[in-house]
Amino acid sequence: MNELTGKPIDRVDGRLKVTGGATYAAEFPVKNVAYGVTVTSTITKGRIKNIDTGAAGKMPGVLGIMTSENCMQLHFPAGSDPGAGKYAEKDLLPLQNDRVFYGGQHIAVVVAETFEQAEHAAAMVKVEYAEQTPVVGFEKNALTAYKPASGLGGAETQVKRGDADAAMQTAAVKTDATYTTPVFSHNAMEPHASLAVWEGDQLTVYDATQSVMGVKALLSAMLGVPAEKVRVIAHYIGGGFGSKGFTWANPFLAAMAARQFNRPVKIALARQQVYSTAGRRTQTSQKIALGADRSGKLLAVKHATISETSFVDEFVETAGVATPMLYSSPNVDVSHELVRLNRGTPCPMRAPGESVGTYSLEVAMDELAEKLNIDPLQLRLINHADTEEQKKKQFSEKSLKECYERGAKAIGWSNCPAKPGLTKEGRYLVGYGMATATYPANRSASSAKATLFADGHAEILCGTQDIGTGTYTIATQIAADAFGLPVDKVTVKLGDSMYPKGAQSGGSQVTASVGPPIRAAALGAVDKLITIAIADPGSPLHNQKREDIITGNGRIFLKDDANKGEPLVAVLSRKGLDKIEADAKTNVSTRPSLPAPAPAGSPEAKTEEESKTNMAVQEDENTDRSAYAFHSFGAQFVKVLVDPDLGTIKVDKIVGVMDIGKVMNLKTAVNQIKGGMIFGLGMALMENLQYDPNNGRIVTRDLVQYLVPVHADIPEIEVQFIDRPDLYISPLGARGIGEIGVTGMAAAIANAVYNATGKRIRDLPITPDKLIV
């Protein structure tokens, strides 16, 4: 039965959110809480010679000041898988020594009775530094670039197919250009915040995180506290976009200070501190060379990326990640190099790799189309990849051609001027642009618990989180369908490390990962109930066949005779049971290797055992996926109006047609894609985190200086979906949707600006100053 999934129901947490009833990390009403404010470095590189906390420590309300000299020692965490917990700066555990690697680094925490007292005292802490010359400037240091061994989670960073250099020689038509993107900031509305409470040796941290399980594992490892003594809670998260996927200093500083001063401690970062200490998208320089024959068929694709990372960890923005797969080409050469700078460490940001990578590749395709004198859309069709040529696999489901077709129709692609810079609407130059969108479909092993209570309501527990994307809602729909209950009878609880282990909210994987075990757990609970009914002489279904019984409207009944059956709760009450529950784990992952089985005797091992008899889990796990590559695709189309004199760009219309498998909820789906597109618009036209060219510290460090789009920048947006279930990714058929909306958008806008003006701006963001020269 499949009644609710797919329906555009309202967010189940919508009312709570708009009425202030949703509690975010810094808002939990913990008694006796003290406020921590961090002191951050005012130099870019060097050592702390002395921290004078004398005057600050004596200020009213101050409970104490934690520095590297008096704080507890931390242990180095193992591992780097974000799902299992990735500390973002492995060589800079918070406050462990006197070294400064970047401006705005946490170097002390002032804890006081009130926020104002802590904040004022923090300004009074006097720090003496031995300053060293920092490595400043991305372009300036490009020559120091080195090849990293691998990317996040062991991702390949150097990929070759055929011989691109040789093929390039023979290509009749070529492009070769370098595209640059600045540093972008996630700018989640909720700044990073942590509230730590010790009760004896039990630690609870309320945290703004995309991974309660990851933070728990890291707190346990780094503080040296047994995992079962650590609980991490994140019921609501005010956006993450990747910035809360890795774990930064904040939960540790809160937990360390709470222990040191024997009080619950809350630390909420100031926006300036979010910019400096909590991740960003790296700056990139991407050299793309394309070679094609006269018909437009690609012969060679070269994509060489240089990006930057910090001195305390290595993060590779894999801008070339989609390049070997996106178009058909016998010869491909993708490389990634890194430069180290004295900046805070970059991290994944909404479509890490693909966002900046599709900008450059898709502009390069536009440049190639022009040289070939072929319509840019036609060029994409000519080079459509029918199979995943790098991995030599089939796509699990791909309807990209349909996306192009529908998008072209919706934007009016036939109006696209063939020659750039000539067509006007009134005073404005008109341009159209398009680009391909793409993002992999990820899935990882996840578990859930489903419980049906005697009062007729059901509950789902899952240790994943809803970072604002709609997971509560979709999980409710999935569970309601499986139980055969209406939405208002199902409560979904997420964001607690006490719950069964759910996926990290990253890589657009949550629905695909936790949807199946939620469904399986609910079906498992219903199955147990049906088994009881069949065995129960008091049940109208006594001695019926299992396969003849289905659920719906809160009942179990015969498939062929709906009257023969009974309410779910009747089974429970006859047996005097207050509830029936089931655990399920689906051990399916799109990563190269599955995680090791849970340790014997652990709750997770019990779940794994129970899952062996869960039909839904078995069916899912037994699906042979080895022949398939999992990717979502889409087509982005944009119409822009450019003022030729003033260089101002008005995006006039955006159309995106997305092929993301099954649409679980049209409302949240449209919302995710639109949000992604707006993210991409910001990237194309205004976002730009600037570092001082002399000392390398962040200059545009608040929302007055760092621009994100406002309502007035956003035109009519049309989002369409192919909505074709991908039954290889999971029985639910949904591939994930959080990131793909960003991809291709900056390129579509840049291409439209070119079409309007004849000016090819290869350096984001495209601002008026670049267009008037």
Next chain:
Amino acid sequence: MQPFKYIKVPDTPAAIRAAGINQAKFIAGGTNVLDLMKLDIEKPRQLVDINQLSLYKIEELQNGGIRVGALVKNSDLAYNPAIKKNYPLLSEAILSGASPQLRNMATTGGNLMQRTRCPYFYSTDFACNKRVPGSGCAAISGYNRMNAVLGTSDHCIATHPSDMCVAMAALGAVIHVQGAKGTRAIPFADFHLLPGQTPHLEHNLKADELITHVELPPLAYAARSHYLKVRDRASYEFALTSAAVALDIQNGIIKAARVALGGVGTKPWRSIAAEQVLTGLPPNTASYQKAADTAMLDAKPNKDNAYKIELAKRTLVRALTTTGEIS
């Protein structure tokens, strides 16, 4: 933020008395002063809330001018029918700034006194002569895409951020202030100071002086006027460049003109030279271009802001063109 005392004063004399002591600052809408305090850029020991003063009136004067109380909210001023009719450039300038929420709080006096948005001014780990006299200027050798090209010095290149002030500069408004020693009327051009060697001194107002009102002089032809702002996003952003212009066109000749520029100057930048160039010329692109070239003659670019010179010219040409077309 440093702790401070907060007092409310009932009238102008009380405000002036309170202003003289305890490193006091007035707070009107609070949209600028509170941010500066939170970032430890300003550290008054006392905040004097002047919102109870009766300076909320917009009065049409006998002579055809308009008197605007210092506490008139930016929104109220922008939507005032007489302002919209007689000084459309002022209404447009105000509405091009900030956001509706901010404009509902921001006051006329506060807007006149708002401080630069130079990012280094807001970041206390950087050198800034305006914030800490004598510490140096990080912007001159730093990231200065938003900084000024007119009226700069070797000590400061901070842009004056206000839109409202550009329109008032064009109109030649007069700022009326009251202090312990009585009242003064300050011509707009004399109110804001060039940075010179003392960029921390921004205006011609003594510590105990309160702005009571602004007088907009009668200028019949300002009914044909316009404010144009170019920025990196469509709303809620300071100007890259802007222009406030009014044209008196009679029988196909510009009889008189008003020209002021925003986003390019260290103070709201009226160009009397450009006005003089326009006077006597026909209202056409060639004339406007000549005026624009004149207005930017003394512009001095830095590493990242040379574009402002060309963009300001185009902004001015467009603003004049639009104004010339108003029937």
